[in-house]
Amino acid sequence: MTRKHTARDAAPHHLETFFLSPTRAAELVRRTGVVETMRGMAQALEEDFGRWQDFEKSARTANHSPHGVIELMPVSDDREFAFKYVNGHPINTRSGLPTVMAFGALASVDTGMPEFISELTLTTALRTAATSVMIARRLARPDSRTMALIGNGAQSEFQALAFHGLLGIRQLRLYDVDPAATRKLAANLAPHALEVVCCGSTDEALRGADIVTTVTADKAYATILGGHQVVPGMHVNAVGGDCPGKTELAAEVLRKGRVFVEYEPQTRIEGDLQQMPADFEVTEFWRVLRGEAPGRTSAAQITVFDSVGFALEDYSALRYMRALAGAAGVLERLELIPELADPKNLYALLQPPAAAESAVAARTAVAA
Amino acid sequence: MTRKHTARDAAPHHLETFFLSPTRAAELVRRTGVVETMRGMAQALEEDFGRWQDFEKSARTANHSPHGVIELMPVSDDREFAFKYVNGHPINTRSGLPTVMAFGALASVDTGMPEFISELTLTTALRTAATSVMIARRLARPDSRTMALIGNGAQSEFQALAFHGLLGIRQLRLYDVDPAATRKLAANLAPHALEVVCCGSTDEALRGADIVTTVTADKAYATILGGHQVVPGMHVNAVGGDCPGKTELAAEVLRKGRVFVEYEPQTRIEGDLQQMPADFEVTEFWRVLRGEAPGRTSAAQITVFDSVGFALEDYSALRYMRALAGAAGVLERLELIPELADPKNLYALLQPPAAAESAVAARTAVAA
Numbered sequence: 256m257t258r259k260h261t262a263r264d265a266a267p268h269h270l271e272t273f274f275l276s277p278t279r280a281a282e283l284v285r286r287t288g289v290v291e292t293m294r295g296m297a298q299a300l301e302e303d304f305g306r307w308q309d310f311e312k313s314a315r316t317a318n319h320s321p322h323g324v325i326e327l328m329p330v331s332d333d334r335e336f337a338f339k340y341v342n343g344h345p346i347n348t349r350s351g352l353p354t355v356m357a358f359g360a361l362a363s364v365d366t367g368m369p370e371f372i373s374e375l376t377l378t379t380a381l382r383t384a385a386t387s388v389m390i391a392r393r394l395a396r397p398d399s400r401t402m403a404l405i406g407n408g409a410q411s412e413f414q415a416l417a418f419h420g421l422l423g424i425r426q427l428r429l430y431d432v433d434p435a436a437t438r439k440l441a442a443n444l445a446p447h448a449l450e451v452v453c454c455g456s457t458d459e460a461l462r463g464a465d466i467v468t469t470v471t472a473d474k475a476y477a478t479i480l481g482g483h484q485v486v487p488g489m490h491v492n493a494v495g496g497d498c499p500g501k502t503e504l505a506a507e508v509l510r511k512g513r514v515f516v517e518y519e520p521q522t523r524i525e526g527d528l529q530q531m532p533a534d535f536e537v538t539e540f541w542r543v544l545r546g547e548a549p550g551r552t553s554a555a556q557i558t559v560f561d562s563v564g565f566a567l568e569d570y571s572a573l574r575y576m577r578a579l580a581g582a583a584g585v586l587e588r589l590e591l592i593p594e595l596a597d598p599k600n601l602y603a604l605l606q607p608p609a610a611a612e613s614a615v616a617a618r619t620a621v622a623a
Numbered sequence: 624m625t626r627k628h629t630a631r632d633a634a635p636h637h638l639e640t641f642f643l644s645p646t647r648a649a650e651l652v653r654r655t656g657v658v659e660t661m662r663g664m665a666q667a668l669e670e671d672f673g674r675w676q677d678f679e680k681s682a683r684t685a686n687h688s689p690h691g692v693i694e695l696m697p698v699s700d701d702r703e704f705a706f707k708y709v710n711g712h713p714i715n716t717r718s719g720l721p722t723v724m725a726f727g728a729l730a731s732v733d734t735g736m737p738e739f740i741s742e743l744t745l746t747t748a749l750r751t752a753a754t755s756v757m758i759a760r761r762l763a764r765p766d767s768r769t770m771a772l773i774g775n776g777a778q779s780e781f782q783a784l785a786f787h788g789l790l791g792i793r794q795l796r797l798y799d800v801d802p803a804a805t806r807k808l809a810a811n812l813a814p815h816a817l818e819v820v821c822c823g824s825t826d827e828a829l830r831g832a833d834i835v836t837t838v839t840a841d842k843a844y845a846t847i848l849g850g851h852q853v854v855p856g857m858h859v860n861a862v863g864g865d866c867p868g869k870t871e872l873a874a875e876v877l878r879k880g881r882v883f884v885e886y887e888p889q890t891r892i893e894g895d896l897q898q899m900p901a902d903f904e905v906t907e908f909w910r911v912l913r914g915e916a917p918g919r920t921s922a923a924q925i926t927v928f929d930s931v932g933f934a935l936e937d938y939s940a941l942r943y944m945r946a947l948a949g950a951a952g953v954l955e956r957l958e959l960i961p962e963l964a965d966p967k968n969l970y971a972l973l974q975p976p977a978a979a980e981s982a983v984a985a986r987t988a989v990a991a
Contacts, residue, residue: 270720276958276959277958277959277960277961277972278958278961281961281972281973284973285973285974285975289973311686311687313684316681316684316695316697318679318697318698318699318704318732319679320699320701320732320733322733323732323733323734323735324735325697325699325704325730325732325735327684327695327697327706329684329686329693329695330686331686331688331693333688336686336693338695338708340706340728340730340737341735342730342734342735342736343735344733344734344735347734347735347966348966348967350734351963351966352638352734352736352966353960353961353963353966353969354966356735356736356737356960358737358959358960360708362693362708362710364686364688364691364693365688365690365691365712366691366710366712366715366718366720367691367692367693367710367711367712367715367724368710368720368724369708369724369726374958374959374960374961376960376961376969377961377969377972377973380969380970407967408967409966409967409968409969409970410969412969412970413970433967436967439965439967439968443968443970443971443974589957590644590645590646590742591644591645591726591742592645592721592724592726592742592744593645593646593649593721593742593744593745595719595721597807598715598716598719598720598721598722598777599716599775599776599777599801599804599807600777600807600811601721601744601745601748601777601778601780602748602777602780602781602811603811604645604649604745605649605652605653605657605745606653606811607653
């Protein structure tokens with residue numbers, strides 16, 4: 256009598272979900288180095304944006320409330336599905352909570368099994384800065400050395416260090432309506448070989464800036480940057496305007512420059528672009544990366560990256576962090592999906608352990 | 624000198640994410656009793672469907688692949704946001720994996736904090752059956768005693784026990800193209816005071832049935848139930864046809880009966896309803912629950928519940944299971960969101976512990 260190879264033999268091998276906690280992720284980034292982590296992440300992003308057509312894309316879902324928004328961001332290729340849960344509640348800092356908190360998952364497209372769950376609060380900060388750098392590499396003037404950084408909250412260190420370490424920015428000019436935020440950023444940047452200038456206004460911060468990064472949090476139609484404040488040759492890295500009713504740039508800024516976006520259908524809804532007519536011309540960045548559209552075409556041109564954050568960036572960040580954590584041996588296991596001796600017998604989970612075993616035995620006897 | 628109450632004092636209290644694993648969920652349901660769990664869940668469902676207008680609703684996102692689908696299902700009211708990750712891969716059982724695997728979360732709408740992460744593989748089976756019962760209570764004939772159960776896979780025990788324990792079904796007539804699935808279901812039902820008849824065909828299973836539950840898994844345009852097979856007075860509980868290209872009922876079944884749905888925009892895309900013209904009349908069930916639309920209006924009427932599974936059901940199931948698990952003290956903690964002394968200083972996570980402490984000290988000194 257030949258014993259059949261039963262489903263039960265194979266099951267346990269597929270049912271592991273790995274988990275990366277914020278503590279483990281932070282240890283991993285400290286060990287790797289924050290700039291090196293963002294360098295690797297920018298490379299993963301370039302690989303994935305370079306095969307843009309491989310992905311099933313959609314604008315994220317957004318549930319809005321008076322003080323914030325909660326979003327789900329799914330994307331998939333033919334091998335993996337990724338999604339991120341993320342909120343945006345600028346009011347949170349008043350009660351000691353972060354404005355942005357996130358987690359997410361990678362799952363197998365062939366089976367639907369969620370194979371990796373990760374913190375994404377820290378990872379989102381890293382991937383947002385890595386995306387800004389990937390894009391600025393193609394759009395900012397190659398001789399850019401000075402960056403204005405307007406908005407000095409949770410994301411600002413990551414933007415500062417990514418542009419310093421990966422793009423050659425030497426002077427950073429900081430401004431925030433909250434001076435304590437600027438002091439915090441300056442203190443965090445002190446150990447780095449960066450010239451840091453704390454400014455008393457946006458205009459002061461913009462003095463001599465080759466690149467302007469806006470990364471403010473208020474959920475409001477704000478004008479962090481007016482049309483008169485952008486000058487020829489500038490690259491505007493507009494990170495904070497990322498949901499309906501939340502903008503940072505005057506419409507005139509968008510009109511004066513060439514505007515680049517991640518995924519046009521989503522940016523039309525969420526970006527600074529929401530202020531513009533539906534036929535206002537923009538370029539999806541992947542086309543620049545693949546040589547299908549020009550990036551910056553002259554030293555005097557103004558370029559604008561209207562960043563909102565797209566699911567593909569989280570796909571790249573998740574796969575990069577999983578690889579990094581896997582290599583470092585810091586992945587934990589999370590019991591998320593039940594293991595079943597017979598996948599059609601979910602109910603067996605509810606039988607007392609002894610009864611479940613005899614049921615399995617009975618079934619094996621029948622099948623043999 | 625008065626010490627300020629700083630954000631740091633408050634933060635840790637808000638940053639706990641509780642976790643319910645499949646093992647703990649199964650223990651909890653065993654202890655509570657599977658029928659009692661579904662009774663409580665059906666009550667939670669009625670409460671939430673009864674305040675339908677409180678919820679921000681959308682059709683779920685679906686990423687399709689040749690062998691399956693991966694979906695995200697968000698919903699929120701003014702207090703909580705819920706979402707479920709769920710796949711559907713009928714081919715999985717061939718390699719020992721469940722067809723459906725799921726997990727999900729509840730988050731605070733005020734802060735965006737994910738406060739509860741739970742397994743939803745087992746919970747989805749419970750909530751799907753509890754939903755079917757909630758709806759059959761209003762649509763099936765009150766004297767219904769016999770149910771045909773077509774499709775005897777992972778979901779079938781839950782449908783059987785819910786209709787037996789909560790609706791008074793006494794005879795169950797089982798059919799599946801896979802006889803081993805029927806044997807498994809019959810064995811699992813053996814300890815219960817139910818008359819179980821294993822049938823060799825759908826027609827045999829339908830003999831004398833007051834209710835027909837179809838819960839098959841193939842991702843195909845299937846005709847599990849033809850127009851000639853439904854008879855006056857029948858209630859059709861059609862659970863398996865739940866994504867584009869996956870149906871169970873002949874169009875004629877829908878034309879012969881009055882059709883009830885969860886959330887019309889989603890069912891038009893995913894339900895058996897996908898076969899019908901856009902103006903084919905259906906009733907959203909919440910209207911029946913609230914007395915705004917009639918349910919069954921005569922003993923001879925044919926009623927059809929075109930079930931696809933809606934995010935609100937997972938909201939109800941998540942809050943019910945959290946309450947049950949909380950009362951039983953079986954919730955675990957999951958480190959998912961980093962705790963920050965200063966919510967604007969995410970970067971502090973990347974500083975060596977000693978440096979981070981002195982940074983906090985420096986900051987406190989400045990603020991004092």
